[in-house]
Amino acid sequence: MNSQKRKIIIIGGGAAGIFTAANLDEKKFDVIILEQNSDVLQKVKISGGGRCNVTHACFDPRELVQFYPRGNRELLSVFTKFQPGDTMDWFESRNVPLKIEKDNRVFPVSDSSQSIINAMTIEVIRKNFEIKTQVSVSEIIKQKDNYLIKTKQGDFSGDIIIYATGSSPKSLRIIENLGHTIVEPVPSLFTFNIKDDLLKDIPGTSFGNAEIRIPGLKTEESGPLLITHWGLSGPAVLKISAWEARKLAQLKYQFDIEVNFISMPIAEVEKQFKDFKNSHPKRTVGQSKIFDVTNRFWNRILEVNRIDPEKQIANLSGKEMNHIFDYLCQKKLKVTGKSTFKDEFVTAGGVDLKEINFKKMSSKILPDFYMAGEVLDIDAITGGFNFQACWSEAWLIAQDINIK
Template sequence: MEVLTYDVVVVGGGAAGFFCAINLAEQRPDLKIVIIEKSKSVLQKVRISGGGRCNVTHAEFDPKSLTAYYPRGEKELLGPFHKFMTGDTVAWFESRGVPLKIEEDGRMFPISDSSQSIISCFEEAVNRLGIEILLQQNLVDLKPTDAGFELNTTTSNFRAKAVVIAAGSSKKIWQLLADKGHTIVPPVPSLFTFNIDNEALLALQGLSQPATVELLNETGKAWESQAGPVLVTHWGLSGPGVLKLSAVAARELAACDYKFNIRLAWLELQEQELFEHLKSLRLKRAKQQLQNGYELDMPKRLWSYLLDRAGLNPKALWSDQSNTKLQQLTNTVLKDVYKVTGKSTYKDEFVTAGGVALSELNFKNFESKVVSRLYMAGEVINVDALTGGFNFQNAWTGAHLIAQDLSDTI
């Protein structure tokens, strides 16, 4: 079988792989670069991310603050973010004709609201720069040699001076890297929703409410919490508040087989503050029904549900409520406990916590400390973040620093 020779082989046709290849080719047009991808198409996660709009990055422009969004990788990414982070990402895309916009929650998307803008930008660049793309190349072996590497796929053989692994959360690639001496932190799901078997709650499907979600231990004590919009779905709870919590506690929740208790505070109020407000309504709205005139920042559907959950009749008058009943309602609104029976993930947007141990990478250039001239970027390493935009930023940063190092040293 013919051996194909390149300066650099990039394994993985996703965000990190394309970004690395493009940046390297722009700095070193003399290099022969190929991206090999195991599937029939490239950039699939880019295409579907953010509901097809591509959540490119997040409007956090301080490196230290940005690292706080990475449950795994917070310490290691501080240095890299000082070299290439959000502002650099924005400038990179805007200089190539893809301006970005900031939404209210800080997420950043192409102004076009279409992931195709990012894909077209990448496709134009690889065509212009002469970067080859080979599909259906399932990597089965990777051998370091004196001159670099020999790579074997099911259909082709390659030689390269350097290899960039940007293959995402691939068990086969992790096994190959383990065979070369790398430690693989066992992957577990991150960014998942909570399944809850409660018909009355699920009847609120589609409702979204800012809330604080706490994870409870066996004694009912909170050990982790996150705040953010919570979305009621037909299977349980989702939304940023839940997804962030699933990422922060990914390993612990895997260990308990996704069976645990959560507590929700449906309002950002202190207990005494809410109780006093409800007492004032008893005077102010005396002749009105509980379901009306509650003057709280939540949808009426949710308020009626919480009244019922607290054992109160939504049609009862405010004037008929004792302090005991109002305290009961306060507790329900701010300390609403549910049993989670499992998780749900969006298969195409699956994110894992796990991968190549961070101690085995040099974060100045994302090169392996175990195998010289072997680089890694994106989800293949044990870094994951709270939302897609942050995961993409990790990919852009790692890929850019790899390209810079290869440009200087190959």
């Protein structure tokens, strides 16, 4: 080991930590990565159902920041230096061809997160950097010229620290003890627990484009929606949960929503229904395919409202029609809790962004101390955006350190 080399300790072997290491200059630095789990990049492995949604094909930084409920202002300068196009170039130049799917999410052509993991770990191993797993940091002590990292497996000292631990309470406490301010973390990207007769017995039913409103917060989102065993999920729900993460935490996840399952104004629905009724008066209501919903869902609406599916459509009463319109376009549901979205567990909260220099992702409080990833109060909706923030922040850190 060259004694002239400065020592870098990277705490956290997730996307941000490993990508930083993969971009550091091995001629100048000795690098040790400390990861508390048995393997690095565990979140990368399971993301996108094991396919790894590596980024999102949005190449204009001004547009890209719109997908970040927290951190959008700060990330603008970061993305002007390293954006999804740069991420794609980085992996493709390391023999990982990528593809853009129709919703603009980017995946490896292999459809395996292992391709992404291999590209980064090969780079780290090639540089002779050391990865130590199952090492849990308990404390960081600022010394005169360096940092002492305390762990059960022994102490480490580093001239430069990269803190990329994610947002576990323990890792936030460690950084708070060093003088940083923590914005209390709350879950983001979660699904809604709802018990309602309409949703019972039809899990797996999906809607191509629905609208969800939370009247109490005067907010709405649209997008695909999915009925699950426990309530509602899908991009429309995940988006609204991300944007309103703090307010929904304050409400203790007890609130009312209104769903328009077909994203059509009620007046248009009435007109379409009446036109169909005039053209097909003898058709039974159960067999009438009027709107873009599944037969299961349509018949569930009839069942819950005690409308006989065998009744001819011409014989429906005004009251029965109004029930159908309400259930399609303005169904009120009570949310009684949340479930974590399995692949993308994300939190809102972390280190206060005012204490970070976003030109290089360094602490304004601690010298030679950098932060990236979920330890910061930055998060995005689902679709590859959270990873993109990690890649961009990590790249900036590596560039700044490499010129030291």
